[in-house]
Amino acid sequence: MENILTQTTARPQATAPAPVTSAQPVIQLREIEKIYQTKTIETVALNRVNLTINKGEFVSIMGPSGCGKSTLLSIMGLLDEPSGGVIELDGRPVQAYSDRELAALRNQKIGFVFQSYHLINDLSVLDNVELPLLYRPGVGGKQRRERAYAALDKVGLSARTGHFPSQLSGGQRQRVAIARALAGRPEIILADEPTGNLDSVMGEEIMELLLNLNRQEGTTIVMVTHDEQQARRTQRLIRFFDGSQVS
Numbered sequence: 587m588e589n590i591l592t593q594t595t596a597r598p599q600a601t602a603p604a605p606v607t608s609a610q611p612v613i614q615l616r617e618i619e620k621i622y623q624t625k626t627i628e629t630v631a632l633n634r635v636n637l638t639i640n641k642g643e644f645v646s647i648m649g650p651s652g653c654g655k656s657t658l659l660s661i662m663g664l665l666d667e668p669s670g671g672v673i674e675l676d677g678r679p680v681q682a683y684s685d686r687e688l689a690a691l692r693n694q695k696i697g698f699v700f701q702s703y704h705l706i707n708d709l710s711v712l713d714n715v716e717l718p719l720l721y722r723p724g725v726g727g728k729q730r731r732e733r734a735y736a737a738l739d740k741v742g743l744s745a746r747t748g749h750f751p752s753q754l755s756g757g758q759r760q761r762v763a764i765a766r767a768l769a770g771r772p773e774i775i776l777a778d779e780p781t782g783n784l785d786s787v788m789g790e791e792i793m794e795l796l797l798n799l800n801r802q803e804g805t806t807i808v809m810v811t812h813d814e815q816q817a818r819r820t821q822r823l824i825r826f827f828d829g830s831q832v833s
């Protein structure tokens with residue numbers, strides 16, 4: 587099977603992907619607030635954020651440290667609850683979903699990629715990729731393995747299934763993390779500084795992989811980044827400052 591890494595387009599330093607033809611919102615944030623309260627200080631991490639992510643978009647989010655980017659991604663991915671406002675998934679407020687439905691959405695609809703990979707060092711590459719599928723109802727052992735192999739093939743790591751994370755480079759570890767997200771066949775990938783720990787060559791490799799996923803598979807991607815060049819290659823760049831969208 588051809589992997590996504592090798593399916594480079596005719597435009598290596600590709601411009602932004604083709605625009606989405608009909609806007610179909612998958613995530614909508616309405617007046618989202620997040621306030622962290624500790625004993626000594628109250629922090630307004632998100633200040634009445636309104637944002638729509640459409641199906642098939644690749645959106646990047648930039649802003650200075652502490653402006654609320656990771657908080658925003660956690661709330662979009664239903665990992666954290668806002669202090670106020672409404673999140674809609676596929677046009678339906680998340681409050682309307684039962685806890686069970688929400689858990690299923692988090693597990694099936696959304697894939698996460700983090701700066702520090704979050705791989706389990708004691709598990710092989712294959713087992714790491716299979717892990718989230720253990721909690722997926724209706725996916726048996728054989729299917730889990732097949733999906734994990736297919737996902738690793740897509741990111742060009744078929745030859746490394748028996749390796750452990752410590753035997754891989756940073757870029758390869760991030761590719762395993764992306765394969766782990768892909769094995770769940772998510773419609774949306776939320777990536778928090780996916781190239782933040784990588785040198786420019788490996789960072790470029792991961793960026794190409796994400797761009798190809800978006801272009802070829804139509805995966806909706808929201809990526810937090812500190813890299814302006816990478817951000818400019820996505821369809822839409824949103825800038826944050828002090829918990830608010832500024833452009």
Ligand SMILES: Nc1ncnc2c1ncn2[C@@H]1O[C@H](COP(=O)(O)OP(=O)(O)OP(=O)(O)O)[C@@H](O)[C@H]1O
Nearest residue numbers: 622623624629631650651652653654655656657658
């Ligand atoms: N669990 C928490 N408890 C208290 N304050 C928090 C918590 N998590 C985040 N914050 C605060 O909320 C604000 C936004 O944090 P967040 O991690 O979202 O910023 P960021 O833009 O992702 O930063 P960076 O680029 O450094 O990762 C910061 O002021 C941070 O200190």
